[in-house]
Amino acid sequence: MQISLSAQQPFIFLNAVRSHGWWQLAPFDFDEQASLLRYVLRLSTGKVVDLNIREAPGGIGVEVKGKLSKREQAEIEERVGWMFGLERDFSSFYAAVRHEPKLSHVESKAYGRLLRSPTFFEDVIKTILTTNTLWGATKRMNLNLIAQFGDPWPADPDRKAFPTPERLAAVPPDVLREETRLGYRAPYIQTLAERVASGDLDVESFKTSDLPTLELRKKLMKIKGVGSYAAANLLMILGRGDFIPLDTWALKLVSHEWHDGQPVTPADVEAAFADWGEWKGMAYWFWDWKYQGD
DNA sequence: GGTAGACCTGGACGC
DNA sequence: GCGTCCAGGTCTACC
Numbered sequence: 001m002q003i004s005l006s007a008q009q010p011f012i013f014l015n016a017v018r019s020h021g022w023w024q025l026a027p028f029d030f031d032e033q034a035s036l037l038r039y040v041l042r043l044s045t046g047k048v049v050d051l052n053i054r055e056a057p058g059g060i061g062v063e064v065k066g067k068l069s070k071r072e073q074a075e076i077e078e079r080v081g082w083m084f085g086l087e088r089d090f091s092s093f094y095a096a097v098r099h100e101p102k103l104s105h106v107e108s109k110a111y112g113r114l115l116r117s118p119t120f121f122e123d124v125i126k127t128i129l130t131t132n133t134l135w136g137a138t139k140r141m142n143l144n145l146i147a148q149f150g151d152p153w154p155a156d157p158d159r160k161a162f163p164t165p166e167r168l169a170a171v172p173p174d175v176l177r178e179e180t181r182l183g184y185r186a187p188y189i190q191t192l193a194e195r196v197a198s199g200d201l202d203v204e205s206f207k208t209s210d211l212p213t214l215e216l217r218k219k220l221m222k223i224k225g226v227g228s229y230a231a232a233n234l235l236m237i238l239g240r241g242d243f244i245p246l247d248t249w250a251l252k253l254v255s256h257e258w259h260d261g262q263p264v265t266p267a268d269v270e271a272a273f274a275d276w277g278e279w280k281g282m283a284y285w286f287w288d289w290k291y292q293g294d
Numbered sequence: 295g296g297t298a299g300a301c302c303t304g305g306a307c308g309c
Numbered sequence: 310g311c312g313t314c315c316a317g318g319t320c321t322a323c324c
Contacts, residue, residue, distance in 0.1 A: 132301085132302080132303095133302085133303070133304090134303090134304075134305080136304080136305085137302095137303060137304065137305095140303095140304090141303090177302095181302090181303065181304090182302090182303095183301075183302035183303055184300090184301045184302050184303095185301095185302080
């Protein structure tokens, strides 16, 4: 079955996919040559499908093998629409940065969207997995979680969906810690899964929250394992671009951009973008940095 | 409110 | 092959 979804323009599929590292994390699987993004999705009915997502005129096309009920099709449309932020309008961001040479490229490249997971639960866990570790370990921990606790896609059981809160909540803590190599993050992940599964915490409601960003940030930081960096990252994913995800990479970027590679402090990073107000995080994220890595 | 130290894993390096 | 060091954010205890 083929589903077509239109996007608020401008929209460039490849730039939306590669807006940050999520495309490298299962159950995403990106074929660069074919410009095809695959994702194994568990629908609310429990059915597991493989989404084949490509650029299409005016937006994206989603191909799913087999028949789908109207309800299933609607759920896929809603989830994929959220993942790509298809309805988002960045015209005020583009207008705000138009005269900054380091950001003048954003409109032509249709920057602004950050690839999301279909559930915010998944995005919170993946963000916790990025903290205090290297990217390779993040990918490994995420893969372990999915391989051990995700529901398989029937046509290829090696490909699995991201685990549900209920499934993770039921895993014994020592198993989560030892077998997925989550280390000290295991109790954070399990507590979150338990709270979501029991209904104590509705993380999906964060997607549509009309709370002021500062209040939303406080709520995010009440989740164990989510500190200032993770909260800023999650706010960016939610479309609130006014905090900088301040990690060691941010220090490096600012150091090379304005301080000749000399050590800088978090305050220096904040100061560099202080004038951007509500666009602070967005300006940082899409800045045309001198430093591109060692 | 600010800060020091602990928390884990895995890669790099020296022997 | 083994031991040591280091990188990477957040939490807790303490001041």
